[in-house]
Amino acid sequence: MNIIKEIKKNINNKEIQVGVIGLGYVGLPLVNNIIKKRYKVIGFDIDKNKIRMLNKGKSYINHISNRTISYLLKNGFIATDNWAKINYVDVIIICVPTPLTSQKTPDLSYLKTTLDSIIPYFKNNQLLILESTSYPGTTKEVLLPIIENIGFVIGRNFFISYSPEREDPGNKDFTTDLIPKLISGVTSNCLEIVKTFYGNIFSKTVLVSSTETAEMAKLLENIYRAVNIGLINEMKIVSTKLGIDIYEVIEAAATKPFGFTPFFPGPGIGGHCIPIDPFYLAWKAKQIGVKTSFIKAAGEINAKMPKWVVDLTKENLFKRNINIINSKILIIGVAYKKNVDDMRESPSLKIINLLIQEGAKVDYHDPLISQIHRTRKYNYNLKSKPLRDIGDFDCVLILTDHDSIDYTNIVKKSNLIIDTRGRLKNNPNVIQG
Amino acid sequence: MNIIKEIKKNINNKEIQVGVIGLGYVGLPLVNNIIKKRYKVIGFDIDKNKIRMLNKGKSYINHISNRTISYLLKNGFIATDNWAKINYVDVIIICVPTPLTSQKTPDLSYLKTTLDSIIPYFKNNQLLILESTSYPGTTKEVLLPIIENIGFVIGRNFFISYSPEREDPGNKDFTTDLIPKLISGVTSNCLEIVKTFYGNIFSKTVLVSSTETAEMAKLLENIYRAVNIGLINEMKIVSTKLGIDIYEVIEAAATKPFGFTPFFPGPGIGGHCIPIDPFYLAWKAKQIGVKTSFIKAAGEINAKMPKWVVDLTKENLFKRNINIINSKILIIGVAYKKNVDDMRESPSLKIINLLIQEGAKVDYHDPLISQIHRTRKYNYNLKSKPLRDIGDFDCVLILTDHDSIDYTNIVKKSNLIIDTRGRLKNNPNVIQG
Numbered sequence: 001m002n003i004i005k006e007i008k009k010n011i012n013n014k015e016i017q018v019g020v021i022g023l024g025y026v027g028l029p030l031v032n033n034i035i036k037k038r039y040k041v042i043g044f045d046i047d048k049n050k051i052r053m054l055n056k057g058k059s060y061i062n063h064i065s066n067r068t069i070s071y072l073l074k075n076g077f078i079a080t081d082n083w084a085k086i087n088y089v090d091v092i093i094i095c096v097p098t099p100l101t102s103q104k105t106p107d108l109s110y111l112k113t114t115l116d117s118i119i120p121y122f123k124n125n126q127l128l129i130l131e132s133t134s135y136p137g138t139t140k141e142v143l144l145p146i147i148e149n150i151g152f153v154i155g156r157n158f159f160i161s162y163s164p165e166r167e168d169p170g171n172k173d174f175t176t177d178l179i180p181k182l183i184s185g186v187t188s189n190c191l192e193i194v195k196t197f198y199g200n201i202f203s204k205t206v207l208v209s210s211t212e213t214a215e216m217a218k219l220l221e222n223i224y225r226a227v228n229i230g231l232i233n234e235m236k237i238v239s240t241k242l243g244i245d246i247y248e249v250i251e252a253a254a255t256k257p258f259g260f261t262p263f264f265p266g267p268g269i270g271g272h273c274i275p276i277d278p279f280y281l282a283w284k285a286k287q288i289g290v291k292t293s294f295i296k297a298a299g300e301i302n303a304k305m306p307k308w309v310v311d312l313t314k315e316n317l318f319k320r321n322i323n324i325i326n327s328k329i330l331i332i333g334v335a336y337k338k339n340v341d342d343m344r345e346s347p348s349l350k351i352i353n354l355l356i357q358e359g360a361k362v363d364y365h366d367p368l369i370s371q372i373h374r375t376r377k378y379n380y381n382l383k384s385k386p387l388r389d390i391g392d393f394d395c396v397l398i399l400t401d402h403d404s405i406d407y408t409n410i411v412k413k414s415n416l417i418i419d420t421r422g423r424l425k426n427n428p429n430v431i432q433g
Numbered sequence: 434m435n436i437i438k439e440i441k442k443n444i445n446n447k448e449i450q451v452g453v454i455g456l457g458y459v460g461l462p463l464v465n466n467i468i469k470k471r472y473k474v475i476g477f478d479i480d481k482n483k484i485r486m487l488n489k490g491k492s493y494i495n496h497i498s499n500r501t502i503s504y505l506l507k508n509g510f511i512a513t514d515n516w517a518k519i520n521y522v523d524v525i526i527i528c529v530p531t532p533l534t535s536q537k538t539p540d541l542s543y544l545k546t547t548l549d550s551i552i553p554y555f556k557n558n559q560l561l562i563l564e565s566t567s568y569p570g571t572t573k574e575v576l577l578p579i580i581e582n583i584g585f586v587i588g589r590n591f592f593i594s595y596s597p598e599r600e601d602p603g604n605k606d607f608t609t610d611l612i613p614k615l616i617s618g619v620t621s622n623c624l625e626i627v628k629t630f631y632g633n634i635f636s637k638t639v640l641v642s643s644t645e646t647a648e649m650a651k652l653l654e655n656i657y658r659a660v661n662i663g664l665i666n667e668m669k670i671v672s673t674k675l676g677i678d679i680y681e682v683i684e685a686a687a688t689k690p691f692g693f694t695p696f697f698p699g700p701g702i703g704g705h706c707i708p709i710d711p712f713y714l715a716w717k718a719k720q721i722g723v724k725t726s727f728i729k730a731a732g733e734i735n736a737k738m739p740k741w742v743v744d745l746t747k748e749n750l751f752k753r754n755i756n757i758i759n760s761k762i763l764i765i766g767v768a769y770k771k772n773v774d775d776m777r778e779s780p781s782l783k784i785i786n787l788l789i790q791e792g793a794k795v796d797y798h799d800p801l802i803s804q805i806h807r808t809r810k811y812n813y814n815l816k817s818k819p820l821r822d823i824g825d826f827d828c829v830l831i832l833t834d835h836d837s838i839d840y841t842n843i844v845k846k847s848n849l850i851i852d853t854r855g856r857l858k859n860n861p862n863v864i865q866g
Contacts, residue, residue: 136675136677137675166689168691168692171691173691174690174691178690179689179690180688180689180690182685182688204688206685206688208681208685209678209681210677212675212676212677213677213678213681213682213685214685216672216675216677216682217682217685217686218686220668220682220683220686220693221686221689221692221693223664223668224661224664224686224692224693224694225692225693227660227661227664227727228657228660228661230727231656231657231660231727234724234725234726234727235653235656237723238714238717238718238721238723238725239649241718241721241722241723242569242570242645242649242717242721243645244569244643244645244646244649245642245646248641248642248646249646249649249650249653250653252615252639252641252646252647252650253650253651253653253654253657255613255615255637255639256599256612256613256654257607257611257612257613258601258604258606258607259601259654259657259658260653260654260657260658261657261694281671284671284675285671285674288671288674288675289674290670290671290674291667292667292671293667293730293733293734294660294663294664294667294727294730294731294734296730297726297727297729297730298727300726301726301727
């Protein structure tokens with residue numbers, strides 16, 4: 001039998017083993033999906049602590065329960081840092097981080113280190129799927145030559161696909177398997193095989209004609225978001241200066257039944273996608289001599305929002321004859337967005353830093369983040385305070401509006417509230433920031 | 434009886450006369466709506482030709498039929514340039530153009546000239562509604578002082594409202610009366626009265642708390658569009674350089690069921706709103722010392738698209754060993770968007786100009802625009818050519834993709850097609866531009 005047919009038959013009969021590399025916010029939900037469809041999965045990660053927790057049935061992600069992990073283990077899942085096991089799998093899915101360097105250029109070191117680690121264990125007829133977001137050309141310029149170099153013929157005895165993750169942590173309407181899955185292949189056989197595999201996993205697959213198209217599509221999604229958040233943040237700055245309530249403006253504009261999609265301002269942007277992905281395209285565009293002025297503008301505006309919030313806080317304390325030096329400030333919410341326990345790139349971290357620099361005494365409350373761990377940039381030693389003694393603070397600063405917080409209590413007891421999320425937008429005693 | 438109650442009673446009993454100033458793309462559909470609700474309307478315009486046509490039952494706007502004009506006339510409508518008649522009306526609605534000066538600053542000359550003309554005929558208890566788009570503050574900074582100056586007490590014996598038009602010419606899903614109507618008033622009595630009147634005209638009114646909010650909301654709607662069109666035009670430039678089909682990218686990204694709204698690239702932007710409105714806010718923001726970087730970026734990118742299209746045309750002719758000098762180019766569509774007969778700010782005008790400068794011989798076909806009239810900027814003498822002898826042209830350049838055009842015929846007979854609208858996006862013989 002033709003090898004392509006045989007691979008497809010094995011996939012459809014679930015007679016394959018799958019390896020997922022990177023067991024974070026992308027990899028772990030994906031493992032869950034694949035196991036639900038009755039495939040055997042080995043999970044790979046370099047974090048020994050994560051591996052230990054998973055193999056004990058414990059989750060380290062808020063919206064994934066321990067019960068889910070137990071379910072995975074009962075259905076053959078195992079987590080490991082032993083790369084040699086790559087040799088046992090038929091499908092390799094890479095979900096490693098693709099962050100930025102300090103110069104805001106693509107940092108593909110996780111991807112490259114992963115490739116170095118797994119390449120010795122590649123075997124004939126494996127399908128390699130890259131899920132990590134990256135610039136157009138990554139699959140063909142980075143993955144392809146490395147794998148061709150060790151003698152495989154892509155589309156004949158090894159298959160490469162790019163299929164971008166579209167995770168939206170905390171989104172209850174769209175879980176991973178309900179989000180249409182973009183898929184592409186380096187060759188038509190690659191596309192054929194990934195279509196067969198992901199067709200078994202996701203409720204809908206969307207085929208595109210090249211890996212570059214899939215890479216660009218994922219970036220466009222997040223560039224659209226970053227730019228529109230930047231735009232509405234800039235509009236907030238203009239509106240505030242004009243004495244106009246931006247939330248009322250957005251609500252009014254959103255009554256137009258066509259041609260307008262509301263975005264909402266905030267204290268800056270965070271998470272593992274929106275602040276990062278656009279710069280992947282900006283970097284690639286610069287290489288070919290094309291400007292990306294909207295990405296630049298969004299980067300600048302969104303990066304300056306934390307300072308704007310701190311200035312507003314200072315100003316409003318001053319109006320109450322309080323100097324920010326030694327003032328007591330309670331931050332509500334430090335996650336990068338509501339209802340998640342993820343602090344990556346959270347603007348709260350920058351705002352805390354700026355407030356401390358100004359001499360303020362900062363505490364925080366976040367029902368989902370019990371303490372702020374040391375990050376590459378900041379070294380805080382803070383633990384979430386219970387929502388008591390709110391009246392002791394000069395200012396309560398809402399940075400992330402988790403749904404589980406008791407806002408009525410905050411409104412009742414606070415001396416001054418600055419709300420950067422529009423949560424208390426109809427309360428005249430709250431400063432919109 | 435209290436005067437407010439009396440005015441409201443008269444409005445509800447349809448015992449009032451309405452005056453609409455400016456009988457263009459905004460004013461004329463509005464007249465139609467008001468007459469449908471059985472109010473008497475006098476239409477004012479400074480263009481004697483328009484007045485003559487209307488009073489003869491003839492329309493000068495493609496999507497408004499002669500039958501509609503006859504219907505208006507049968508129901509008491511009359512068009513005039515006699516400002517004295519302002520003294521007979523109870524409601525004055527201003528729908529005059531608010532364009533830009535050559536320095537891209539607000540040109541309120543039509544509004545100011547109109548006010549000068551009508552002020553001598555103002556009388557007690559009139560309601561004045563401004564529909565023209567303008568910067569936040571216009572109603573209170575421009576209208577209000579002029580009217581207070583002549584002795585009226587706003588909210589007591591004269592009433593001022595700002596209610597932005599939201600026309601989308603050619604939109605068949607949303608006719609004027611189905612688009613929720615934003616309304617605001619200088620005082621609460623002003624709001625009360627405009628609510629009563631527009632509540633009788635529109636299927637839904639949306640009250641906002643100040644005229645500035647309504648002014649800003651209208652601008653935000655069009656800034657959102659201008660910025661997103663600019664963004665996707667920039668993404669088209671990047672994609673084209675990378676050899677990626679932007680339409681396939683947009684289609685792929687649009688399969689994401691949340692967080693993404695597709696916009697489409699084009700040869701530039703046109704019409705009476707999108708290229709103009711954002712600069713009204715940019716001007717106001719500059720006055721208060723705030724940057725509007727997205728408006729700036731959108732203005733720049735959208736303005737440079739015509740040149741980009743011409744360069745692409747040149748390049749593709751060159752690939753076929755044809756010099757653009759003396760080349761024969763047929764433009765398809767010169768309206769600013771499809772299915773309208775409106776050429777205002779159309780990028781086609783700029784592209785024709787650039788092509789002529791390059792030495793090309795330009796003809797055009799547009800089923801809705803039989804000839805190109807002289808404009809402030811360009812002095813062409815061109816008439817729409819029938820779609821014959823397409824093979825005689827070196828290049829067919831699709832700039833506006835009216836639905837009524839026979840594209841199959843164009844594809845069959847053209848030597849080279851450059852499509853700037855994605856109309857023929859799945860045809861491999863067509864250059865996407």
